[in-house]
Amino acid sequence: MSPLNISLVENYRNSFLSEVEANVEGGNWVKMCMQCGVCSGSCPLGSAWEHPPQELFMMIRAGKREAVLTSASMWMCTSCYSCIVRCPRELPITHIMHGLATYAKRLGLEPKNQPTARFAEIFWNNMKHKGRVNELKLGLSLYFMNGFAKGIKETLKKQKLGMRMFKTKRVAPRELMGGGHGIKDPGGLQKILAKAEEIETSKISNQIKQD
Numbered sequence: 001m002s003p004l005n006i007s008l009v010e011n012y013r014n015s016f017l018s019e020v021e022a023n024v025e026g027g028n029w030v031k032m033c034m035q036c037g038v039c040s041g042s043c044p045l046g047s048a049w050e051h052p053p054q055e056l057f058m059m060i061r062a063g064k065r066e067a068v069l070t071s072a073s074m075w076m077c078t079s080c081y082s083c084i085v086r087c088p089r090e091l092p093i094t095h096i097m098h099g100l101a102t103y104a105k106r107l108g109l110e111p112k113n114q115p116t117a118r119f120a121e122i123f124w125n126n127m128k129h130k131g132r133v134n135e136l137k138l139g140l141s142l143y144f145m146n147g148f149a150k151g152i153k154e155t156l157k158k159q160k161l162g163m164r165m166f167k168t169k170r171v172a173p174r175e176l177m178g179g180g181h182g183i184k185d186p187g188g189l190q191k192i193l194a195k196a197e198e199i200e201t202s203k204i205s206n207q208i209k210q211d
């Protein structure tokens, strides 16, 4: 368990709902859910998930912290917004789903090897230094994310597509050199990201100190 997770378990020992309200985007809406099930019934993927949205919200109120935060369900939300437009209580369900995933990741509780979580991490690491996505490197990172041998196999499988993309200038080999293209002020971006991290960390530290 990460030190941050241990502190938060202590801090919100009696109420996972309060923890979600304080730390998860849209979390203060969870108590408004009336368990009608419209969101789960409208979700094109929910029936295939361990816990569709309505069930996750019920579990939050029932204090099922570990089951919620280690769940793969919120990682599979595709942001289709079917749930939001139909919820009679107008809960920002999509945002809560992504908020739960982000919070779980922050605490190191995301399911290991969950494909969306891995893609999100690879995408973020690709983009954060230069402020733009290097598509060539992103594609290669994804092909090779399960090891060298599988990466080669995947690359060979996609070689025709790759060649077509090179020919039509959809990817440029020079993007592999020196980190590729980026925004004009990557240093400024790093300052913004560092500040955002500082704010998030101090928000959680202040909550822990207050209780």
Ligand code: SF4
Residues within 6 Å of the ligand: 032, 033, 034, 035, 036, 037, 038, 039, 040, 053, 054, 057, 086, 087, 088, 089, 090, 091, 093
């Ligand atoms: S549709 Fe809205 S009120 Fe109904 S279960 Fe889903 S979140 Fe709750």
Ligand code: SF4
Residues within 6 Å of the ligand: 039, 042, 043, 044, 045, 046, 053, 076, 077, 078, 079, 080, 081, 082, 083, 084, 093, 094, 097
């Ligand atoms: S936005 Fe996410 S949770 Fe809502 S219906 Fe679409 S996939 Fe399901």
